[in-house]
Amino acid sequence: MAISLPPTAPVPDEHLLFDRSARTRWRIGFDRWVGRLLPLLFLVALVPIIDLVYFITVRAAPVLSVGNLTNTNPYANLNGNAMGVALAGTFYVMAIATAVAVLLGLFGGIATAEFLSERSAGWIRMTANMLAGTPSVVVGYFGYFAFVVYFGWGYSMIAGAITLAFFMVPYTFRTVDLAYSSIPRQIREAALGSGARPYQYILKIGTPIAFPQVLTGVFLAMAIGIGETAPIVLTTHTSLLLPSSVYSGVTFLTYLIYTGYSNAPGNNGLNQAFQAAFLIVVIVIALNIAVRIIAARYRKRLEGLFQ
């Protein structure tokens, strides 16, 4: 560890900008080692992710095929090949859950950011944080007793979708709230000062500025939702057939992972589980990449606004 301090001082002592004390040497050396260590730690953190994706891909690749994705035959489904029913079920449940979560999050977030007093806004934010921190199995049981049993919908697409929406709402709500509250106060005042009504400000100025962040929140919420298992197990259960209405039972991708390990005999269940895991990983990665692209595209347009 060679630290190059100049051998002789070119200036008188009172103008000297460095010293040769042990403490200085130690500081410079420490700084250098931390600088080398941090990228290494980053790699360490990366290992489990890479390992996970690799492991899933290797196990899913031999059994996955395009034909499997579109195969909705119930017998093939039992044999652990067909993914069509689960893919369709996941699509339907996610579509309804996202719609509900976006609607609630958008209205709740805008109301909290723009219209409510600091006091009530604080309460609502706290509630949303608590909801986000509730264990999924608890929300699952709530969905089971509320929708499956009390409303009498049975194990169904709609019961699963609304229960899943409970998980997604805190994320959509928080990003919407944050997106609208982080618009500079001066922009809001300028709009209202030009004679805009509050709703006109929200539609014409606020929403275009907040939009990329809102979309990010929606995609994040979808990524959260698609990985949930406990609420799905308790509310949609499973089905070998394509759903015929919102009250039909459906199979969600994570359900296949759950049963693949717990009670399916032989390799059929496991094959299906790895295919499902692979599809979820692909969807989550795609959502994250989409978020990046959208954020980058809009950042340029808003450059100079948040100075």
Place this chain on the structure above:
Amino acid sequence: MSAAAPTPNGPVLTTEHLSVVAKKRRLLSDINLEFAPRSLTAVVGPSGCGKTTFVRSLNRMTELTPGLKVTGAVKYLGQDIYNPAVNPVLVRRRIGMVFQRPTVFPMSVFENAAFGLRLIHEDENEIDRAVTDALTRSGLWDEVKNDLDQPALSLSGGQQQRLCFARALAVRPRVLLMDEPTSALDPAATQRVEATMERLKQEIVLVLVTHNVGQAARVSDRVAFLHTGRLIEVGATADILERPREVLTEQFITGRFG
């Protein structure tokens, strides 16, 4: 409300016993001022004297700050803008405002200038004409006429501020409030904005908040000096700056505090 028919040369805007109180603090005490048509009044005073609060209370922008309580009256052509029946949106269309920092919206130059007009659903030809007119009056037209579709955020700070003037002027306000509009600008941009003020004061009522006595001397007809929320002295610019009656005013303009 009993609106006395406004006389052509009577004051456009009047404050009567105007006071503003924050939770524990009194920000403005008993301000009585009249603003005549085609005039520029500079409101000067040390930091924290209530200049900004004063100018914001003139078009109900104070309402956007929670916890402020306004008493007394601000009369626009005889109508108290704080009357509960008054629509604050209409108040802000008649009494426009330009802020300390340029606050352009992330859209084109044209759409920025047209913002206020779109809110009241004018037809396209009318908007085109009004935008051209507003950009001309704000002194920005020659610099942007070839590319009205460029994003407003790509303009320089001084151009952005003049675009804010245009946006405020497009809805043809009778009064324009300016809260330190040049404090974020360089000297050249400041000069152009001041030229804009000189032109506008031939047409409408201007109220300029500034911490810069030199600027007040250059552009205003009248100076009002505020100190700790009180109106200490008001008079013709030359009188206040050369022969102040109050000791506080004299100390302020000679730079002894502030």
